[in-house]
Amino acid sequence: MDILHRVGVESATVDDIYAALTTIDGLAGWxxxxxxxxxxxxxxxxxxxxxxGFDMKVTDLRPGQRVxxxxxxxPEEWIGxxxxxxxxxxxxxxxxxxxxxxxxxxxxxxxxxxxxxxxYLMSLKQLVETGTGAPDPRDIQISDWH
Amino acid sequence: MDILHRVGVESATVDDIYAALTTIDGLAGWxxxxxxxxxxxxxxxxxxxxxxGFDMKVTDLRPGQRVxxxxxxxPEEWIGxxxxxxxxxxxxxxxxxxxxxxxxxxxxxxxxxxxxxxxYLMSLKQLVETGTGAPDPRDIQISDWH
Numbered sequence: 001m002d003i004l005h006r007v008g009v010e011s012a013t014v015d016d017i018y019a020a021l022t023t024i025d026g027l028a029g030w031x032x033x034x035x036x037x038x039x040x041x042x043x044x045x046x047x048x049x050x051x052x053g054f055d056m057k058v059t060d061l062r063p064g065q066r067v068x069x070x071x072x073x074x075p076e077e078w079i080g081x082x083x084x085x086x087x088x089x090x091x092x093x094x095x096x097x098x099x100x101x102x103x104x105x106x107x108x109x110x111x112x113x114x115x116x117x118x119x120y121l122m123s124l125k126q127l128v129e130t131g132t133g134a135p136d137p138r139d140i141q142i143s144d145w146h
Numbered sequence: 147m148d149i150l151h152r153v154g155v156e157s158a159t160v161d162d163i164y165a166a167l168t169t170i171d172g173l174a175g176w177x178x179x180x181x182x183x184x185x186x187x188x189x190x191x192x193x194x195x196x197x198x199g200f201d202m203k204v205t206d207l208r209p210g211q212r213v214x215x216x217x218x219x220x221p222e223e224w225i226g227x228x229x230x231x232x233x234x235x236x237x238x239x240x241x242x243x244x245x246x247x248x249x250x251x252x253x254x255x256x257x258x259x260x261x262x263x264x265x266y267l268m269s270l271k272q273l274v275e276t277g278t279g280a281p282d283p284r285d286i287q288i289s290d291w292h
């Protein structure tokens with residue numbers, strides 16, 4: 001089972017989005033302020049949130065086109081799943097097609113993560129469009145699970 | 147294939163959410179300002195957006211617990227799919243477990259609708275928490291597809 005999202009970033013190029021997905025500064029600007037690690041292919045990136053975190057291994061990098069991570073540490077439901085970012089230019093918009101693939105169960109946590117990914121994608125859009133995103137711990141809260 | 151989301155509405159009861167899902171005023175306050183029709187079981191509700199719309203047949207109503215719609219008219223990919231709202235109280239939060247079930251293809255439109263549902267769920271949360279949602283045409287734009 002997969003989580004899917006589509007967001008379009010206005011007055012932006014796929015290279016802008018690619019930079020926000022493949023540099024520590026970019027990632028810290030929209031997802032987890034506390035991000036460290038190695039963003040090269042085969043490297044592991046550590047994302048740390050107010051509650052918990054994820055370690056992602058970079059498994060595919062095609063400049064301006066695709067970024068892929070495998071979850072190597074984090075909540076049990078996430079381990080072994082893949083996060084795939086496909087990018088394409090549509091006139092003035094950089095389009096992000098997002099997939100979080102390979103969930104085993106459509107449980108309540110998957111429901112939560114689906115909504116939270118949408119919120120973080122909007123943070124990424126805002127970062128590229130305005131220069132300021134809303135990464136953890138300044139992220140928008142969606143529920144009692146934050 | 148299903149779209150899943152989870153949102154928690156603070157200082158609210160499941161009855162508040164149920165009202166926002168089963169009255170024309172409620173629905174018009176967070177999803178489509180232009181909403182008409184019959185919200186009783188077996189009735190059809192017409193949701194009209196800036197671009198296009200959906201007709202939903204109400205197929206299940208359990209006060210404070212569940213609302214279910216079947217899409218009977220709208221975009222081809224939506225027809226025959228089901229929208230299911232499960233509600234539960236978690237202390238001070240009314241929890242919404244949302245499913246849009248039965249998509250045939252994980253295409254770009256499904257990606258878009260998944261993100262847009264998250265935005266409208268946040269509009270519903272905002273409506274119940276503050277009295278003012280962001281329904282179409284005042285909805286938050288997520289891309290070139292609006």
